[in-house]
Amino acid sequence: MSEDIKKGLMGVTVDETSISKVMPEINSLTYRGYAAQDLCANCKFEEVAYLILNGELPNKKQLKEFEKQEKKERTISKALVEAIKKIPKKAHPMDVARTAVSIMGLEDKETRDNSPKANMRKVMRIFAKTPVALAAFYRTRKGKKIILPKKKLSFSENFFHMCFGKVPNKDIVKAFDVSLILYAEHSFNVSTFTARTITSSLSDIHGAITGAIASLKGPLHGGANEEVMHMMNKIKKPENAFKWINKALDNKNVVMGFGHRVYKSGDSRVPTMREYFGKVAKIKKDKKFEKIYDIVERVMIERKNIHPNVDYPTGPTYHLMGFDTDFFTPIFVISRITGWSAHIIEQHAANKLIRPLASYNGNKYRKVNKLNKR
Ligand SMILES: CC(C)(COP(=O)(O)OP(=O)(O)OC[C@H]1O[C@@H](n2cnc3c(N)ncnc32)[C@H](O)[C@@H]1OP(=O)(O)O)[C@@H](O)C(=O)NCCC(=O)NCCS
Numbered sequence: 001m002s003e004d005i006k007k008g009l010m011g012v013t014v015d016e017t018s019i020s021k022v023m024p025e026i027n028s029l030t031y032r033g034y035a036a037q038d039l040c041a042n043c044k045f046e047e048v049a050y051l052i053l054n055g056e057l058p059n060k061k062q063l064k065e066f067e068k069q070e071k072k073e074r075t076i077s078k079a080l081v082e083a084i085k086k087i088p089k090k091a092h093p094m095d096v097a098r099t100a101v102s103i104m105g106l107e108d109k110e111t112r113d114n115s116p117k118a119n120m121r122k123v124m125r126i127f128a129k130t131p132v133a134l135a136a137f138y139r140t141r142k143g144k145k146i147i148l149p150k151k152k153l154s155f156s157e158n159f160f161h162m163c164f165g166k167v168p169n170k171d172i173v174k175a176f177d178v179s180l181i182l183y184a185e186h187s188f189n190v191s192t193f194t195a196r197t198i199t200s201s202l203s204d205i206h207g208a209i210t211g212a213i214a215s216l217k218g219p220l221h222g223g224a225n226e227e228v229m230h231m232m233n234k235i236k237k238p239e240n241a242f243k244w245i246n247k248a249l250d251n252k253n254v255v256m257g258f259g260h261r262v263y264k265s266g267d268s269r270v271p272t273m274r275e276y277f278g279k280v281a282k283i284k285k286d287k288k289f290e291k292i293y294d295i296v297e298r299v300m301i302e303r304k305n306i307h308p309n310v311d312y313p314t315g316p317t318y319h320l321m322g323f324d325t326d327f328f329t330p331i332f333v334i335s336r337i338t339g340w341s342a343h344i345i346e347q348h349a350a351n352k353l354i355r356p357l358a359s360y361n362g363n364k365y366r367k368v369n370k371l372n373k374r
Contacts, residue, residue: 002359010261014354015196019052019342020185028268031185032056037272045180046070046155049338052185053123053345067154073128074149074158076100077107080133081146089141093134093330094217098210100133101126105206112204114348122205123341131155131334135162138327156180159334164322171283172321175276179314182269183332185339187262191215191222195340199347200354212340213333219256222336225328227256228315231296238291245299257312258300266307273313280320289316 006012020031028035032051039048043057050058050066058066080103087096104126105111110118136146139162147162156177157167167173186192195212199205216222235244248255260267274293281290293316300306318328 005359008261009193009356014188014193015347015352016350017187017343017346018055019339019346020187022187022262022268027266029186036182036269040178040181040272043181044154044156045177045184045335048181048184049127049155052338052342053120069124070128070155071149071151073125074132074151076104076129076132076136079107080104080129081136084133084136085140087137087141091141092217093137093326094213094223094333096137097130097134097330097333098213098217100137101130101206101213102210104129104133105204105210108206111206114202114204116345116348119205119341119345119348123337123345126206126209127334127337127341130337131159132162134327134330134334135159138163138324159331160321163327168321169283171279175280175317176321178276179273179317179331180335182273182310183314183335185336185342189221189261190218191336192340192343196343196347197354199344200351202348202351205341205344208344209337209340212336216333216336217329222311222329222332224256224309224311225315225318225332226325228312229319229325229328231256232289232292232316232319235292235296238288238295241292241295242299245296246303249299249303255296255300255306257315258304258306258308260307260309263307263309267309269310270308270313273310273317277313277317277320280317284320286320289320 018032020029022028023030026035028037030036031039031048032055034051046067047058047063050063080100083103084096084100087099108122108125110122132149139146147165149158150161153161153167156173160167160173160176191212194215195208198208198211219227235241245255278290281287293313297308300308315328318331319325323331
């Protein structure tokens, strides 16, 4: 392979962004200059969503207005409800999320308007409606009645309410909110780059987010949080963990929830999420997954010097909260819509068609033989 090829665009800087950065001086992921863990400690998810989309943290009045807009858009059309009811029950909810955003694009009167103001209005609609659509599928596939959103609830509370019909205690809601903050944005990752690439042809925001969801589904990206849970379920109990992980490494298996393209000595989001995973485990009086977590992590660091990424603690946290495993990545979606949208808006503001080159290694020039001579 030619040395000029940067497979996977590894180490290639393709554009500028003002949305987020892993700052080496504080060893942390930052959104618009604020450390993600600082935001977790001091803000609720809606404030961080506002920050990512608008560049500054909101004051009280701005937050109230933002929340009002989001709550106003917490409805989905009858046509979308009907479509969700007809989706095969075994469909992966990530495909449901992709389809729901696609249908919202068919219904949105401003789909083709890429002006900054129209894009922001569309963002609010996608941001508010996607959790409603996902929760509707959560219920219908179990044969349960859809639960309508409640305006008096926060973004996170409302998601629990729509999925389970009740809001858990405030510490569980806070842990969920923290996970949304940590998942909200991460610069030029695969799904964001997909969204920016789609946007670069001057396509629309619904299309870009639909593509980003498809990209996030993969197990090397957002799908890892589900794979972590599958792994923990295979391990079953803490007594099996040491043997299981050593065997996986002996077999040269990729261990989900570990490693990262950007962080090579630890994902800065992990300590915060690990802390909240512990809190949820304590509330749920279930220490099993924490024990498995610690053993697998220790062996991965000792044998491979590979550290966990944020999907490692979110997987078992969502499980303890009661979510079905295949809903873990869709939860990632409802948060990352903010980051994707900010990138789509940024791409529109200084667009250049994304069109890299490839080194050709196919056949030399040849002539076409007529069908009867082949
Ligand atoms: C995220 C990921 C795709 C990053 O990949 P990358 O930057 O291309 O790095 P590589 O896959 O080339 O990994 C470098 C080395 O570490 C090893 N490695 C990386 N992650 C590993 C993991 N999770 N388990 C076991 N080995 C791993 C690779 O096998 C490779 O070893 P080698 O040099 O002996 O071939 C990769 O770490 C991975 O597949 N992780 C599991 C999936 C996951 O958790 N994804 C969520 C990311 S937030």
